[in-house]
Amino acid sequence: MNTFDWDAVGDAFPLLLEGFRVTLLATVLGTLVAAVLGLAIAVAGRAPSRFVTVPVKAVMEFIRSTPLLVQLVGAAAVFSSVEPLTIGIAVLGIHYATYTSEVYRAGIDGVPKGQWEACRALSMSPRRTWQAVILPQAVRNVLPALGNYAVSMFKETPFLAVITVQEMVFEARKYGADHFAYTEAFTLAGLVFLVASYPTSLLMRKLEKRLGH
Amino acid sequence: MSDFFSTLLDEFPQVRSGLWVTVEATVLGSLLALLLSFALGLAAGSRLLLVRGVSRTVVEFFRGTSLYIQLFWLYYAMPQLTGYELTPMLCGVVAFGLNYGAYGSEIVRGAINSVPRAQYEAAVALNMTPFHRMRKVILPQAWVQMIPSFTNLLIQLLKCTPLLWLISAADLMTVIQQIRDRTGESLTAYLTLLAAYFVLAYALTLLMNMLERTAKRRLGLHTGAGSLLRTRSAEPATTAGGAR
Numbered sequence: 001m002n003t004f005d006w007d008a009v010g011d012a013f014p015l016l017l018e019g020f021r022v023t024l025l026a027t028v029l030g031t032l033v034a035a036v037l038g039l040a041i042a043v044a045g046r047a048p049s050r051f052v053t054v055p056v057k058a059v060m061e062f063i064r065s066t067p068l069l070v071q072l073v074g075a076a077a078v079f080s081s082v083e084p085l086t087i088g089i090a091v092l093g094i095h096y097a098t099y100t101s102e103v104y105r106a107g108i109d110g111v112p113k114g115q116w117e118a119c120r121a122l123s124m125s126p127r128r129t130w131q132a133v134i135l136p137q138a139v140r141n142v143l144p145a146l147g148n149y150a151v152s153m154f155k156e157t158p159f160l161a162v163i164t165v166q167e168m169v170f171e172a173r174k175y176g177a178d179h180f181a182y183t184e185a186f187t188l189a190g191l192v193f194l195v196a197s198y199p200t201s202l203l204m205r206k207l208e209k210r211l212g213h
Numbered sequence: 214m215s216d217f218f219s220t221l222l223d224e225f226p227q228v229r230s231g232l233w234v235t236v237e238a239t240v241l242g243s244l245l246a247l248l249l250s251f252a253l254g255l256a257a258g259s260r261l262l263l264v265r266g267v268s269r270t271v272v273e274f275f276r277g278t279s280l281y282i283q284l285f286w287l288y289y290a291m292p293q294l295t296g297y298e299l300t301p302m303l304c305g306v307v308a309f310g311l312n313y314g315a316y317g318s319e320i321v322r323g324a325i326n327s328v329p330r331a332q333y334e335a336a337v338a339l340n341m342t343p344f345h346r347m348r349k350v351i352l353p354q355a356w357v358q359m360i361p362s363f364t365n366l367l368i369q370l371l372k373c374t375p376l377l378w379l380i381s382a383a384d385l386m387t388v389i390q391q392i393r394d395r396t397g398e399s400l401t402a403y404l405t406l407l408a409a410y411f412v413l414a415y416a417l418t419l420l421m422n423m424l425e426r427t428a429k430r431r432l433g434l435h436t437g438a439g440s441l442l443r444t445r446s447a448e449p450a451t452t453a454g455g456a457r
Contacts, residue, residue: 004294061444065414066407067372070386074403077393158281162379169281182289190278190286198277 008184012175016188019171023157026089026167030157031150033093038100039139042108043130045101060098068095069159076163088160096153103145107138144208151200155193168192217398221405224392231388236413238302238384239371242309246370247363249314254321255347268318275315280373284308288380301382305374313370320362324355357428364421368414375410385409418444 044056063071072091079087111134119129161170172189176182221228256268275283287308292298299307328351336346375386386406393402422441429436 062407062411065368065372065444066410067375067386069373069375069378070403070406070410073386073390074399074407077399077403155279156281158279169279169285173285176289180293182285183293186282186286186290190282193279193282194274194277198273201277 004187005181005184008179008181009188011179012172012181012185012188015171015175016168016185016192019166019168020192022085022165022167023154026085026092026157026160026165027150027154029089030092030096030153031146033089034096034100034149034153035146037093037097039104039135041097041101042104045105046108060101063095064098068092068156069162071095072159072163084160084163084165088157088163088165092153092156092160096149100142100146100149103142103149104138107142108134110141111137141211144204144211147200147204147207151197151204154197154200217392217396217401217405220392220396221389224388227388227391228385231383231385232409234302234377234382235371235374235385238305238309238374238377238382239367239413239417241306242374243313243367243370245306245310246313246317246366249310250317250321250363253314253318254325257318257322258325272315272318275311280308280312281376283312284376284380301377301380304380305377305382309370309373313366316369317363317366320359320366321355324358324362325351327358328354353428353431357425357432357434360421360425360428364418364425367417367421371410371414371417415444 041056041060045053047053068091072088075087075091076084115133115137116129119133124132157167158169160167161173164170168189172185173182176185253268253272256264257272259265259268284304287299287304288301332350332354333346336350341349374384377384378386378390381387389402389406389409393399396402419441422443426436426441
């Protein structure tokens, strides 16, 4: 039994901060992938042909119901020549895209039917209908929900440590093992998550209220 | 290909025990989470500021600090700080329970708030005690609304159980990875593992659908048998770990 060592906290902090940069990078790029891919899936899911929609739905259901950790470790093992951070961002992005696509879907469904009919009446091309009429209305409503997924992705980035991406928790574990100071390292890492994610959550909630959800 | 599956069959007792560890952690973790959801969720609706404040703080703390850190804290830091060591399985159950209990409390709070105001008033008018009111009027109605969100949360919890591998509990992921190491067939091994989790998740969804149907029937709402087969994770999950 030992007590909390404050020196170790000061000692570990710069290292964790170094790792935190990678954590943020993974979150931002992962969110970008999820935001773009999710939109693509949502649009593909509305294709008129069942040969497109059924496989898309099946694959999404599968990805959504299976653990992120297994997907990460599996992808890292199968594509062993690719850099771990790239794999991490891709897997995080794809995993969350299956969730964001549902958000987009709800947003697109929320656009009044009359808008589609008006576009057809004006004989707009499908591409132009999406681009100029539907998406601008749909995307505005889904922004807060996308933000929520960004926050939860942020809290799941520690999974990347498992495939040797040197993000914050990776550094915390390393520091803990080297100095036998797991308590200090993990407490600090937890606090960093709390300090970073709580204000973001509050902001998202406010944004959501502002947009009238 | 066949090499992996023949080893899988040879090692079947081990695979079964790994599967058991995964199921056990899921069931025990979600029971603890359910208990905490109700405790924290009901406390969040309390009239006393202190009770409300404690509930909010606990919820924000466990939602804000990543599950991964909580698990590692319990496994690595607790023994260092207190000299008291939990088994890996217990660490997992406690961490899953605390984390998902915090998310679940929001479901309970939201569902109770969504019961029409007139129901409270009617119960008050009938001179019911607060306990009686909650037990007989509010909760049966709120419960029906909670189940779909709880299903999402349950699937999320199941998806976190592979973390047990990291704290050396011999769960399903650990066992399959051992077989992979022996046969060197990564793709087959991980696809099999993913398929196993998919089946588990779908089984849990079916169970929860049955529960929902029973709860609805108690309120006099009948649903067709077709509703049992639908998947639940397709709903935009507000409980996926987001801010709500």
